[in-house]
Each structure stands twice: as structure tokens, then as C-alpha cells.
Amino acid sequence: MIKFFLMVNKQGQTRLSRYYEHVEINKRTMLEAEVIKKCLSRSKDQCSFIEYKDFKLVYRQYAALFVVVGINETENEMAVYELIHNFVEVLDKYFSRVVSEILTLIRNISYFSKLSYVSHLRE
Amino acid sequence: MPAPIRLRELIRTIRTARTQAEEREMIQKECAAIRSSFREEDNTYRCRNVAKLLYMHMLGYPAHFGQLECLKLIASQKFTDKRIGYLGAMLLLDERQDVHLLMTNCIKNDLNHSTQYVQGLALCTLGCMGSSEMCRDLAGEVEKLLKTSNSYLRKKAALCAVHVIRKVPELMEMFLPATKNLLNEKNHGVLHTSVVLLTEMCERSPDMLAHFRKLVPQLVRILKNLIMSGYSPEHDVSGISDPFLQVRILRLLRILGRNDDDSSEAMNDILAQVATNTETSKNVGNAILYETVLTIMDIKSESGLRVLAINILGRFLLNNDKNIRYVALTSLLKTVQTDHNAVQRHRSTIVDCLKDLDVSIKRRAMELSFALVNGNNVRGMMKELLYFLDSCEPEFKADCASGIFLAAEKYAPSKRWHIDTIMRVLTTAGSYVRDDAVPNLIQLITNSVEMHAYTVQRLYKAILGDYSQQPLVQVASWCIGEYGDLLVSGQCEEEEPIQATEDEVLDILESVLISNMSASVTRGYALTAIMKLSTRFTCTVNRIKKVVSIYGSSIDVELQQRAVEYNALFKKYDHMRPALLERMPVMEKVTTNGPTEIVQTNGETEPAVLETKPPPSGLQPASQANDLLDLLGGSDITPVIPTAPTSKPASAGGELLDLLGDLNLTGSPVSAPVPQIAQPPFLLDGLSSQPLFNDIAAGIPSITAYNKNGLKIDFTFERSNTNPSVTVITIQASNSTELDMTDFVFQAAVPKTFQLQLLSPSSSVIPAFNSGTITQVIKVLNPQKQQLRMRIKLTYNHKGSAMQDLAEVNNFPPQSWQ
Numbered sequence: 001m002i003k004f005f006l007m008v009n010k011q012g013q014t015r016l017s018r019y020y021e022h023v024e025i026n027k028r029t030m031l032e033a034e035v036i037k038k039c040l041s042r043s044k045d046q047c048s049f050i051e052y053k054d055f056k057l058v059y060r061q062y063a064a065l066f067v068v069v070g071i072n073e074t075e076n077e078m079a080v081y082e083l084i085h086n087f088v089e090v091l092d093k094y095f096s097r098v099v100s101e102i103l104t105l106i107r108n109i110s111y112f113s114k115l116s117y118v119s120h121l122r123e
Numbered sequence: 124m125p126a127p128i129r130l131r132e133l134i135r136t137i138r139t140a141r142t143q144a145e146e147r148e149m150i151q152k153e154c155a156a157i158r159s160s161f162r163e164e165d166n167t168y169r170c171r172n173v174a175k176l177l178y179m180h181m182l183g184y185p186a187h188f189g190q191l192e193c194l195k196l197i198a199s200q201k202f203t204d205k206r207i208g209y210l211g212a213m214l215l216l217d218e219r220q221d222v223h224l225l226m227t228n229c230i231k232n233d234l235n236h237s238t239q240y241v242q243g244l245a246l247c248t249l250g251c252m253g254s255s256e257m258c259r260d261l262a263g264e265v266e267k268l269l270k271t272s273n274s275y276l277r278k279k280a281a282l283c284a285v286h287v288i289r290k291v292p293e294l295m296e297m298f299l300p301a302t303k304n305l306l307n308e309k310n311h312g313v314l315h316t317s318v319v320l321l322t323e324m325c326e327r328s329p330d331m332l333a334h335f336r337k338l339v340p341q342l343v344r345i346l347k348n349l350i351m352s353g354y355s356p357e358h359d360v361s362g363i364s365d366p367f368l369q370v371r372i373l374r375l376l377r378i379l380g381r382n383d384d385d386s387s388e389a390m391n392d393i394l395a396q397v398a399t400n401t402e403t404s405k406n407v408g409n410a411i412l413y414e415t416v417l418t419i420m421d422i423k424s425e426s427g428l429r430v431l432a433i434n435i436l437g438r439f440l441l442n443n444d445k446n447i448r449y450v451a452l453t454s455l456l457k458t459v460q461t462d463h464n465a466v467q468r469h470r471s472t473i474v475d476c477l478k479d480l481d482v483s484i485k486r487r488a489m490e491l492s493f494a495l496v497n498g499n500n501v502r503g504m505m506k507e508l509l510y511f512l513d514s515c516e517p518e519f520k521a522d523c524a525s526g527i528f529l530a531a532e533k534y535a536p537s538k539r540w541h542i543d544t545i546m547r548v549l550t551t552a553g554s555y556v557r558d559d560a561v562p563n564l565i566q567l568i569t570n571s572v573e574m575h576a577y578t579v580q581r582l583y584k585a586i587l588g589d590y591s592q593q594p595l596v597q598v599a600s601w602c603i604g605e606y607g608d609l610l611v612s613g614q615c616e617e618e619e620p621i622q623a624t625e626d627e628v629l630d631i632l633e634s635v636l637i638s639n640m641s642a643s644v645t646r647g648y649a650l651t652a653i654m655k656l657s658t659r660f661t662c663t664v665n666r667i668k669k670v671v672s673i674y675g676s677s678i679d680v681e682l683q684q685r686a687v688e689y690n691a692l693f694k695k696y697d698h699m700r701p702a703l704l705e706r707m708p709v710m711e712k713v714t715t716n717g718p719t720e721i722v723q724t725n726g727e728t729e730p731a732v733l734e735t736k737p738p739p740s741g742l743q744p745a746s747q748a749n750d751l752l753d754l755l756g757g758s759d760i761t762p763v764i765p766t767a768p769t770s771k772p773a774s775a776g777g778e779l780l781d782l783l784g785d786l787n788l789t790g791s792p793v794s795a796p797v798p799q800i801a802q803p804p805f806l807l808d809g810l811s812s813q814p815l816f817n818d819i820a821a822g823i824p825s826i827t828a829y830n831k832n833g834l835k836i837d838f839t840f841e842r843s844n845t846n847p848s849v850t851v852i853t854i855q856a857s858n859s860t861e862l863d864m865t866d867f868v869f870q871a872a873v874p875k876t877f878q879l880q881l882l883s884p885s886s887s888v889i890p891a892f893n894s895g896t897i898t899q900v901i902k903v904l905n906p907q908k909q910q911l912r913m914r915i916k917l918t919y920n921h922k923g924s925a926m927q928d929l930a931e932v933n934n935f936p937p938q939s940w941q
Contacts, residue, residue, distance in 0.1 A: 014182060014183070022217055022219070025180075043480075046480065046481040046483075047448070047449045047483055048446050049450075050483060051483060051486070076370055076374075076417075077446070077450060078406060078446060079366070079367065079410045079413075082360065082406060082407050082410055086360060086367075
């Protein structure tokens with residue numbers, strides 16, 4: 001089951017967050033900070049799956065943006081990895097040049113959350 | 124009031140903030156503006172304001188005041204309003220807020236709306252945050268929508284149903300009829316969500332599982348179409364048609380095929396087909412293969428298929444992509460229990476993964492390596508694992524060390540190898556080993572009698588250089604204390620003996636005592652070791668006395684107590700010192716470490732920190748009798764292994780008090796064997812052949828219990844006035860023949876009304892020509908004051924042959940039992 005879906009930039013600023021389980025709002029910022037710290041400390045040739053507390057993180061880097069998905073053990077890690085890519089491709093097609101136009105992304109936040117619902121489908 | 128700024132303006136503004144404080148300021152300003160706008164009940168801009176609020180919420184700022192506004196938006200007729208309203212509801216509301224119930228009516232209306240998009244919105248929201256009450260109310264609507272022909276709605280309704288079932292499992296049956304036609308859809312979206320729904324139902328209810336087993340052929344057919352059909356632009360991901368759906372179906376097949384032969388059989392073909400036909404050049408293909416492998420391992424597949432699966436995993440291991448290797452190691456770990464041999468074939472690759480740079484891979488490889496160790500490959504594997512222990516990150520060291528200990532214990536080819544391995548672990552990762560490793564190792568060392576000299580040499584060398592690793596120092600101090608005489612005498616067959624003088628050894632132990640790096644426990648070990656050496660060493664007794672007396676005023680209470688007691692040993696009980704401090708006997712192996720040992724509080728079991736092994740099994744008391752003498756109970760032949768603990772007092776000063784503490788439990792102070800001396804009650808009963816009691820009943824005559832074939836055994840008696848039912852018998856065995864008697868073992872049995880306790884003998888060799896004797900102490904409890912009778916059994920080796928004899932002793936003097 002997907003626990004959360006994050007898009008965080010290299011400086012640690014959250015660009016998008018979607019939680020599928022209830023997490024306290026102050027805990028969310030902490031979680032995001034920790035998660036991005038872990039992802040930033042990885043080098044390029046290390047694997048994209050990190051064990052964190054009692055669940056796994058699957059992350060993928062697109063230029064300055066990290067997409068991180070938290071999953072539990074029932075989920076196929078590689079399928080989620082593909083899902084992230086699929087998601088970014090869809091955004092790219094829909095908004096064009098997604099990586100650099102993060103502003104566009106967020107501007108259309110409502111559409112964005114609809115697409116987050118697509119991820120919810122992938123549960 | 125000017126129109127509130129649009130969301131994108133807000134975002135732009137916030138992104139110009141350079142510090143956290145600036146950002147907070149901007150957001151607070153905006154929040155204030157939004158709040159006032161809400162108060163004014165401004166309909167036109169409400170949706171804009173809520174959108175901004177949601178953005179700020181995502182950044183981590185509180186936004187609860189927007190909840191009611193969301194509800195108002197939902198109730199509005201405009202689609203744009205509804206959209207933002209439902210989004211806000213999904214993000215801000217959940218069942219913890221009471222407000223959410225107000226939504227129920229809105230959702231109900233919207234579920235029946237004419238526009239499918241509005242219906243979709245409502246379904247989304249319900250499926251995201253619906254509470255159990257809401258679900259109960261609206262389940263009927265959802266079910267209706269599940270049967271509609273509109274695929275856009277159907278897929279959302281299916282997901283909503285998943286959520287409803289999760290919240291209210293009783294409603295599962297309601298959705299059952301609607302699922303009949305779900306798999307007949309062409310639309311992948313509907314197919315996908317239907318499979319999710321079916322998976323959820325099967326996972327929750329075994330009845331459903333049985334019911335849906337008949338769907339296996341249909342699922343197989345869908346999967347086949349997916350693989351066989353050509354390129355389909357709608358569903359293509361890197362050349363594979365809808366991999367997400369394929370993975371879902373495989374997962375459902377896994378759940379359906381578990382523990383069921385028929386279904387598994389129906390799936391065999393398709394699984395083999397997927398496994399062989401999927402392209403592995405891209406990650407997508409590998410994802411599908413991974414799921415296939417998991418499914419094959421979980422269902423009752425035929426062996427050919429399982430071998431295929433493990434080979435796929437082996438191929439994954441050789442792949443350059445880290446993700447794939449990680450995934451392969453994870454699945455191999457899951458399957459290693461069942462398909463051990465197949466996994467063994469890939470052992471070398473797995474061991475190579477230990478050297479990988481990636482932390483996740485290393486951890487998996489380590490766990491898998493431990494699972495693969497067996498009797499045949501233990502030497503090679505250990506070498507690799509020890510090398511890994513040297514170079515791995517600290518977070519691994521504790522687990523690796525424990526794993527190595529376990530594996531070494533199970534599969535050690537020889538004692539020397541075992542000791543070497545443990546020593547290697549202690550020297551490389553000494554500070555990370557678990558606490559119970561120290562007593563385990565000590566017990567192992569005591570048990571390998573022939574290795575004592577070698578072990579103590581190696582340990583001495585190890586701490587010469589560096590005594591910062593506590594477990595290593597603890598074990599080393601204990602060994603030096605026990606076998607110090609072997610160390611200085613320089614005998615060792617295995618290695619070159621090192622020249623260590625008594626002073627050098629004492630130097631090392633003293634530096635351990637003084638060092639700031641030593642933990643309090645370690646200091647305790649060192650002090651006791653020094654004390655023990657007072658009987659093993661000959662020239663340095665004065666130095667030892669000095670050291671011990673210095674610590675009599677140590678700040679550390681434990682050390683001080685020990686030092687004071689040892690001091691007293693020197694001063695007043697010097698005659699008892701050799702017996703108290705003599706060598707530890709072989710301890711019986713106890714496999715479990717845990718509370719069970721400490722619970723056996725027959726007084727002699729010590730606190731866990733130091734040597735923890737309880738008295739050997741023969742002495743386990745059924746009842747936790749406080750009376751020391753109650754240990755053996757019954758008239759059975761007492762085991763020869765003497766009460767190990769009674770010689771332990773030497774090693775743990777604090778423990779002496781424990782023994783006495785136990786005696787005192789009966790309420791009477793200083794009972795039975797403890798002499799009536801006005802001293803701190805730590806001295807124990809008869810450990811040596813010296814008379815112990817100051818108030819001995821006037822000389823009971825000694826007897827010769829046995830005299831045959833040159834072997835003579837004399838009994839001398841002592842009794843205390845304070846506890847007349849206890850008789851302490853000291854036996855002395857002497858040998859008048861020309862050859863020594865070796866491996867001498869004395870056993871005794873008494874009638875049921877008596878109780879017997881044998882303490883440790885002074886040695887097991889009786890030298891020839893009466894040049895020496897073996898002494899051993901027997902304590903007999905005779906509460907009913909009956910005539911003392913004893914049957915004894917003697918076994919020894921003499922003139923190259925084993926001798927054994929049984930005899931009865933009836934000539935006890937009446938003063939010994941009346």
C-alpha cells in the first residue's frame with residue numbers, strides 16, 4: 001500500500017505531498033525533511049529503495065526534483081518505481097517541460113491532485 | 124476589499140522568500156486576508172482562497188479554519204467550486220473532525236448528479252476519507268454505480284468500494300453481485316480497479332477467496348491477452364502492454380493460488396509463459412518478472428517452475444542495476460527456507476554482494492549469507508563474513524557479530540576454530556557484541572579443556588596492545604585469572620609460547636583496572652582475576668595483596684565490596700583461599716540464555732552480569748528451596764559434577780552475599796552450615812578440608828569407609844551445635860599402590876530420608892605411594908536423626924584399566940548422626 005507520495009526539491013522544499021494515511025501536520029514536515037536527507041545522501045549508483053523505519057522508500061530523481069513514494073512490504077518496489085516514472089511522464093505530456101516548469105505544476109494544483117488520485121488507483 | 128490574489132501569485136511570492144521566517148510572515152499575512160475574506164462570506168472568491176489555503180497546508184501550516192469553507196464549496200452548484208471543495212475535504216478533513224459528517228448529504232446528492240464528473244468527484248472523496256458512518260450510509264449508492272455501464276464511473280466506484288470494505292468489512296457481501304461482470308470489461312481502468320477490489324475482498328474473507336477461485340481461468344485469459352496482443356498505444360509502457368495491470372493480476376493469482384492445488388495448476392502455464400516471454404532489458408519487464416517470481420514461490424507450483432523462478436533471481440543478481448539486485452536478494456531471502464539447495468547454487472554471487480557499496484544491498488546480502496551457512500561451507504563463509512565485519516558500517520556490526528556467533532556455534536568444525544572465530548569477532552567488533560556473548564564465550568572456553576593454554580595466550584596477546592573493547596577485556600581477564608599459571612609457565616602446543624612473567628600479567632590487569640575506558644563490570648572482572656592469580660602465581664602475592672587493599676576504598680561500590688572481601692580473605696581466611704579460588708570446573712552447557720536461568724534461585728545462581736551458567740542440570744531443584752542442602756533431593760546417586768557455584772564465590776564477591784542472602788530467606792539469621800562467627804556472613808561452609816565450625820561438637824571419631832586394592836577412603840566428621848541435623852563429612856582418598864590412580868570419581872547415595880550434597884573434589888588424581896590425597900566434602904542433612912548409611916561408588920583408572928567398585932558404609936559413629 002502506498003503510504004505517501006512526495007515531490008521535494010533539493011533544498012528540501014516540498015513541492016507536492018499527498019498522504020494516504022493520517023499523519024499529524026507537524027510530523028509531516030519532519031518526515032519530509034528526514035526523507036529528503038536520506039535521498040540526498042545517496043549516490044547515483046546506489047539502489048533506489050531505502051528501508052526507513054518500518055516501511056520502504058522508493059525514490060527517483062529528476063534534475064532538481066525528487067519524487068519519493070513510501071510503501072509498505074506488500075507492494076512491488078519495482079512496479080512503484082515504474083509508476084513514478086509513468087506519473088512524471090504524464091505530467092510532462094500534460095504540462096510540457098515538467099521538470100523546469102515546476103511553477104506550472106503547482107499552479108494547476110487541482111489537476112495535480114486529481115492525478116494524485118491516479119496514484120491512489122495504483123494501490 | 125481588493126480581490127484576493129490568485130494562487131499562482133501567492134506561490135510566486137512565497138518562492139521569493141529567502142528565509143523560513145520571511146516565508147512564515149508572508150503566509151501569516153495571507154492567512155489573515157483569507158480569514159477576513161471568509162468572514163465576509165464572499166462567494167466569488169471563496170474557491171480561490173481555499174485553493175491558497177490548501178497550498179499553505181501542504182507546506183505545513185495549519186489550515187483548519189478552512190474546513191467549513193470547503194463544505195460550503197461542496198454545496199455550491201458550480202463545478203469549479205465543487206472541485207476545490209472536494210479537494211479541500213480530502214486534504215483537510217478526516218473522520219477525526221466532527222465537521223465531516225455534514226458532508227454526507229452533499230455527497231449523497233452528488234452521487235446521483237447528472238454530470239459524471241461531479242459523481243466522480245464525490246466518489247473520489249468518499250473513497251479517500253469516508254468514515255464508517257458515511258460509508259454505511261452511502262454504500263448502496265456506491266454499489267449502484269458499480270453496476271453502471273459508464274466505465275469512468277465504474278472504475279471510481281470500484282475503488283470507493285475498496286475503501287468502504289476496509290472501513291466496514293460487514294458490507295462486503297453487498298458488493299458481491301456487482302463483481303460478477305467486472306472482469307468482462309475491455310476498459311483497462313475498470314479492469315485494474317476491479318482486480319484491486321477482488322484482491323481486497325479475497326484478502327479479507329476466506330469465503331470470498333473460495334468463491335473467487337473460479338475466476339482463475341478468466342484472469343489467466345486476460346493476462347494472456349495482455350502478453351500476446353501486439354502494440355497498443357493506449358497502454359504501452361516501454362514496449363510492454365499495461366505492466367501495472369499485469370502486476371496486479373499476478374498478485375491476485377498469487378492470493379488465489381496459495382494453498383490450492385487446482386488453481387495453482389491452472390496458473391502454471393501462464394506463469395511459465397510470462398517468465399519466459401517478458402523482455403528483461405527494461406526495468407518494466409523486470410518488475411513483472413519479479414512479481415511472477417513472488418507468485419511462483421507462493422503458490423503450489425511444480426518444481427520445474429520453482430527452479431525457473433530461482434534461476435530468474437540468479438540472473439537478477441548478476442544484473443548491473445542495483446534495484447534489481449536488491450529485489451533479487453530480498454526474494455531469495457524469502458525463499459531460502461523452502462528451496463535451500465537451489466539458493467545455495469548462487470552462494471558465490473550473494474557473497475560478492477557483501478562487497479557492494481550500497482547499504483540496502485549489503486544488509487540483504489548479510490542476512491542471506493547467514494541463512495546459507497551450513498556445515499559444508501562454514502569455513503569459507505565465515506572468512507567472508509569476518510572480512511565483511513571488518514569493513515562494514517557500524518549499524519551492521521552488532522547484527523553481523525550476533526549472526527557469526529550463532530553460525531559458529533551451530534557449525535563449528537573444531538573447538539579451536541570456534542574460539543579463533545569468536546576472538547576475531549571480539550577484536551574487530553568488540554564494542555558492538557551483545558552482552559550475552561561474554562558468558563557464552565567463557566563457557567565455551569571452560570568446556571574446551573585442552574585449549575586453555577592456547578586460549579589464554581591468544582587473549583593475553585590481544586589485550587596487550589589494546590584494552591578498550593570491553594567484551595574482549597572481560598573475557599581475557601576472566602581467562603587470565605583462571606589460567607594464569609598456564610600463561611606464565613609458557614606451555615602451549617599450538618602456538619609459540621610467549622614469555623610472560625607474573626609481573627607483566629599483573630601489569631596488564633592493573634592497567635585495565637585503572638584505565639578510564641574500562642566499564643565498571645570490566646573492572647570487576649579484572650579485580651577478581653587478580654585475586655584468583657594469588658593462588659596461581661607464586662612470587663607476586665604481596666603485590667596482589669597491595670592492589671586488593673587499594674581498592675578497598677574505591678568509590679565504585681561493587682569494586683569496594685569485592686576488594687574488602689578479598690582483603691578479608693587474605694587476612695583472616697588465608698587457609699581457605701586456595702580452595703575458594705581454585706579452578707572452575709567444566710560448566711554444563713545450557714542452550715537458552717534468558718530469564719529461566721536466573722529464576723532458579725537456589726541461591727547459587729548468580730546475577731546475570733558475570734558468569735551466568737547455573738548449576739548443572741543434575742542439581743536443578745524442583746522446588747526453590749532455600750536450604751542449601753536441598754539441592755540434590757532424593758537418594759539417587761549424586762552426579763559427580765559438584766556444585767559448581769560453591770567454588771564460584773571466588774569469582775564474584777557480591778555473589779557470596781547472594782548465597783547468604785538466600786540462606787537468610789528462611790528468616791533465621793545465618794542458618795545451618797554457616798559458622799557462628801561474628802564476621803560478615805560471606806564465608807561459606809565446608810570448601811576445604813579444614814574444620815569450619817568453631818563450635819564443633821567434641822571430636823567425632825573418623826572412620827575408614829573403604830579400603831581395597833590399595834585405595835583407602837577415610838571419613839572425618841564435623842557437626843555444628845547450631846544445626847544438629849547437618850553433618851559434614853570430609854573424605855580423604857589415598858593410594859598405596861605404586862601407580863597413580865587417575866580420573867578418580869567418588870559418588871555416594873543415601874537413603875530417602877537423608878539429603879546429600881557433594882562438593883568439588885580437590886583433584887581427580889590420587890598419587891601413588893600415599894604421597895597425596897584427594898579430599899572432597901560431603902554434606903548430609905539428617906533431619907530425622909536416623910542412622911547414617913551410605914552407599915558409595917568409586918571409578919578410577921589404574922594400571923591402564925578402568926576400575927569400578929561399589930561399597931556400603933555402615934560404620935558411622937553414632938555421634939555423627941544422633
